[in-house]
Amino acid sequence: MWNKSLLIFIRYFLILIMIFGIVINRTNLNTAMIIFIFIFLINNQIRFFSLHKTFYKIVSFVIEFIFIIVAYKWIGGYLITYLILLAIDSNIFFEKPLKHIFNLGIILQGILLSLNETLEFKFINIALLIFVVSILYLIKDESDRKLEAQMLYDKLRVSEEKLKSANRDLEVYASSIEELTLLRERNRLSREIHDSVGHALSVIVIQLGAIERTIEKNQQTAKQVTKELRKFTQSSLNEVRMAVREIKPKEFENYEGILIIEELIKNFKKLTGVDVRLAFTKKKWPLNPDQAFVIYRIIQEFLSNSVRNGKATFIQIFMAFNDYKLVVTLKDNGIGVDNLVEGIGIKSMRERVTEIGGIFNYKTKVGDGFLVKIELDKLEKLKIHSKGDNNGED
Structure with a gap:
């Protein structure tokens, strides 16, 4: 808190000034005075360097109060040096309210x-003493603030470490829960496959064996068994499809077009190392198959040309x-180009958008890259004939 050095x-420095003041103001120092000054200094130094308990410091402080009165009246010197030395110790060793009491006592003294x-x-002695005490208060207050800030920082750092540790624990827990959920889902799927698909295949195998045995002896019976087997197979197939639909999330069906586009960009980034950023507005609605197909092809063409x-x-x-x-x-x-002559790529993108009633625009300039903007109406059902893939250059 305080700089000890x-x-x-x-x-x-103050002690030297105090001794200097005594020497120049008292030319006839005797042995008793010198011994008294030594006792005064010893008490002062012991309090600063050796005493640790507050009680002993208070006793030493009170003794110095008395010594100052005796020293100044009997020996003389500069009063202010005695009092400033005492004021420094008051603000170093004591806390409120004891510090206030001693500071007030020093000023009264x-x-x-x-x-x-x-x-x-x-005026000089009292004003200077009050000024020094005020400065000491400011220094102590500033030191306390720094110490409080350091303690708060240490607490925040400890809290941050605890939060990081808790976050790691939560991640491990979430991972464990996710793995456990996955295992349970796999177990459920295995039971479903065993109970439905496995049963259906077993019945089909048995029925095929029966058909094989009866087809030469009784074709009519074999035909009837075959007809029943076909119905059973169709019913089992419907059950499998129903199970798959239950497993497949509804959100995936609604946003399958967007997910496919994300997968395209992910694979493109892996293959080329180009930084591609895809963003959406918070509000989204499902793309119909034709819109998803057109956007997919245009993004594919744009990435390739870029x-x-x-x-x-x-x-x-950005999809808004x-x-x-x-x-x-x-x-x-990219480098961009002035006065672009449309190639197969640009024409293909324009045709695709126009066929589903959209608007296609682009802008490019040397040093300013390439910009493409597509506007599509929100339509539930559109059907177009898919054009062949076209990866021609602009």
Whole structure:
């Protein structure tokens, strides 16, 4: 809290000034006075360097109060050096309210000891003493604030470590729960397959064996068994399809087009190392198959052209859904081109969007990359004939 080296320097500096003041103001020092000064200094140094218990420090402090009165009246010297030395110890060793009491006592002692002195002497000594005590209060308050801030920082750091540890534990727990849930789901699926598909296949095998045995002897019976087997097989197939539909999440069906686009971008990033960012608005609605197909092909074409022709290293794709339409914006940081002559790639993208009633626009300039903007209306049902893949250059 306090800089001990600096405090020691200040203490010895004040002691030297105090001794210097005694020497120049008292030329006839006798042995008793010198012994008294040594006792005074020994008490002061023992309190600073050796005493640790508050009670002993208080006793030493009170003794020095008395020593100052005796020393100043009997030996003389500079009053202010005695009092500043005492004020420093008061603010170092004691906390509130004891510190306030001692500081007030030091100021009163300075006033009392200077009663018989000149007005100028009183003003300089008392004003300087009050100023020093105020500075010591400010230093102590600032030190306390720093110490409090450090303690708070340490607590926050400990809390942060605890939170990190708790987060790791939660991640392990979540991973365990996820694994356990997966194992339970696999177990359920295995039972479903065993109970439904396994049973159906067993029955089919038995029925096929029966048909094999009766087909030569009684074709009519074999025909009837075959007819019943076909019905049973169809029924079992419907059960399998129903089970698959139950397993497959409804959200996947609604947003399957978007998920396929995400997979396309993920694979493209792995293969090329190009940074591709895909973002959506919070509100989304399901794409119908034709919209999903067109957007997929256009993104595929744009990614290919951006790297091959535009030498792009960063691509942004944003899909903005609202109540009536979807706006897809594709932008790269490629070299761009002025006065672009449309090639097969651009024409193919325009045709695809136009066929489902959308709007296609693009913009490019040298040094400004390539921008494509698509607007599609929100439609539930659209059917078009899928055109062949076209990876021509712009």
